[in-house]
Amino acid sequence: MLIPEDLKYTKEHEWIRVEGNIGTIGITDFAQSELGDIVFVDLNKNKTELKQGEVFGTIEAVKTVSDLFAPVSGKIIEFNSSLESNAEIVNKDPYGEGWMIKIEISDLKELDNLLDAEAYKALIGK
Amino acid sequence: MKYTKLNKIHKQLNAKLVEFAGFEMPVYYTSIVEEHQAVRKNVGMFDVSHMGEIFIYGPDALKFVQKITINDASKLIPGKAQYSAMCYENGGIVDDLLVYKLENGFMLVVNASNKDKDFEWMKKNITDENVQILDRSDDYTLIAVQGPKSAETLKSLVNFDIYELNYYTFKYGKILNTDAIISRTGYTGELGFEIYFESNEEQAIKIWNSILESGNQYNIKCCGLGARDSLRLEMGYCLYGNDIDENTNPLEAGLGWITKLDKDYFIGKEALLKIKQEGLKRQLKGFELIDKGIPRHGNQIFFENKNIGFVTSGTQSPSLNKPIGLGYFEIDSVDETSIFEIDNRGKRLKARLTKIPFIQK
Numbered sequence: 001m002l003i004p005e006d007l008k009y010t011k012e013h014e015w016i017r018v019e020g021n022i023g024t025i026g027i028t029d030f031a032q033s034e035l036g037d038i039v040f041v042d043l044n045k046n047k048t049e050l051k052q053g054e055v056f057g058t059i060e061a062v063k064t065v066s067d068l069f070a071p072v073s074g075k076i077i078e079f080n081s082s083l084e085s086n087a088e089i090v091n092k093d094p095y096g097e098g099w100m101i102k103i104e105i106s107d108l109k110e111l112d113n114l115l116d117a118e119a120y121k122a123l124i125g126k
Numbered sequence: 127m128k129y130t131k132l133n134k135i136h137k138q139l140n141a142k143l144v145e146f147a148g149f150e151m152p153v154y155y156t157s158i159v160e161e162h163q164a165v166r167k168n169v170g171m172f173d174v175s176h177m178g179e180i181f182i183y184g185p186d187a188l189k190f191v192q193k194i195t196i197n198d199a200s201k202l203i204p205g206k207a208q209y210s211a212m213c214y215e216n217g218g219i220v221d222d223l224l225v226y227k228l229e230n231g232f233m234l235v236v237n238a239s240n241k242d243k244d245f246e247w248m249k250k251n252i253t254d255e256n257v258q259i260l261d262r263s264d265d266y267t268l269i270a271v272q273g274p275k276s277a278e279t280l281k282s283l284v285n286f287d288i289y290e291l292n293y294y295t296f297k298y299g300k301i302l303n304t305d306a307i308i309s310r311t312g313y314t315g316e317l318g319f320e321i322y323f324e325s326n327e328e329q330a331i332k333i334w335n336s337i338l339e340s341g342n343q344y345n346i347k348c349c350g351l352g353a354r355d356s357l358r359l360e361m362g363y364c365l366y367g368n369d370i371d372e373n374t375n376p377l378e379a380g381l382g383w384i385t386k387l388d389k390d391y392f393i394g395k396e397a398l399l400k401i402k403q404e405g406l407k408r409q410l411k412g413f414e415l416i417d418k419g420i421p422r423h424g425n426q427i428f429f430e431n432k433n434i435g436f437v438t439s440g441t442q443s444p445s446l447n448k449p450i451g452l453g454y455f456e457i458d459s460v461d462e463t464s465i466f467e468i469d470n471r472g473k474r475l476k477a478r479l480t481k482i483p484f485i486q487k
């Protein structure tokens with residue numbers, strides 16, 4: 001189970017990679033393996049602003065469906081449009097090509113509410 | 127929690143395990159879609175030892191089976207199997223099952239989740255018949271080998287010509303020197319076999335690994351309950367608890383072909399005759415989504431803003447690469463040209479009827 005050290009995590013199994021005030025968001029390796037074969041990633045394109053913890057889309061796997069939660073507040077600046085035709089990339093590369101949205105983080109302090117790799121590892125019991 | 131004799135193998139293979147009908151069972155080993163495709167294109171094997179095996183012996187075995195099942199078991203000769211169901215007096219379904227005619231009785235193969243209920247139901251319905259009913263579920267390992275390459279995979283492991291087995295027939299034979307009932311049956315729509323045997327854990331694992339080794343040249347895959355579900359759904363086969371249950375009857379579920387209303391008597395016959403005379407109120411039908419999404423059990427179906435039914439099963443079909451489902455529709459509410467809506471978590475997804483089976487075999 002991959003849990004990169006340089007990312008922050010939510011209890012709902014999203015990760016965020018922070019570069020300056022830009023955050024790239026996706027779901028963890030653990031999340032994709034629990035969901036199994038991912039069929040659709042349905043990102044809420046009507047949204048431009050997200051609050052921490054707000055739903056920004058849903059992810060449909062063969063067996064189940066799950067909401068996606070924003071790790072921090074901010075303005076959405078990019079959706080990963082390649083997921084529309086190729087959702088299974090989330091299974092194959094959850095921390096790379098399987099990213100979902102990029103946001104301009106409105107308050108970097110909110111990152112302190114997130115888990116680091118070690119705490120996330122403890123959460124999933126690995 | 128109960129464990130099949132192959133549980134250690136599932137753990138070794140790092141399967142994703144879940145509790146199902148009291149057993150720890152694999153949902154998938156690598157991916158539902160890959161396992162599904164292996165069965166459609168080559169061969170896959172499943173541990174389905176959680177299924178129940180109930181044996182009925184005694185001078186009145188046939189009479190009793192005729193009473194509790196809706197298909198006509200008198201048509202069976204030893205070595206033949208039949209798909210059937212048990213109903214309550216009101217026509218609701220107790221369970222669907224396979225009836226195997228043995229030399230000296232019957233083996234009924236029932237759903238794991240219903241096994242205890244079924245066994246009680248059978249015992250309760252013995253009146254004046256001279257029968258013995260035995261629940262042997264815990265003694266039997268059941269391996270399903272399914273797919274176009276299944277016969278080739280098994281041919282060197284069994285002590286008879288596997289190609290001699292016709293659809294829905296079985297033989298008492300041996301697999302690796304272990305006595306087994308080997309039947310040409312399955313839940314996938316492909317050429318396939320189900321192998322029932324009694325053995326210790328070590329021998330069960332040996333048999334599993336031998337099949338795996340023999341199927342290696344055909345890229346055999348170990349398959350979990352996830353692929354079992356998507357494979358059966360593409361064929362439009364009913365799953366108890368999803369598409370059929372005590373609140374549905376076999377006629378509306380499309381199981382009229384196994385409901386032999388011309389039989390002298392079976393439990394539920396009167397109610398089903400009445401339902402037939404009065405006309406069905408709803409029917410299980412297949413549909414596909416036009417929009418993206420996956421229909422889920424319990425989603426409501428709307429047409430012109432009227433609630434006309436509900437979804438019983440749904441998946442993204444790996445063969446068709448589109449979302450498909452089964453659901454009950456009020457009679458005459460929609461036809462092949464209608465575009466109706468499935469309410470999925472508040473979102474209305476457009477859908478239309480499609481033929482069952484969803485794939486052409």
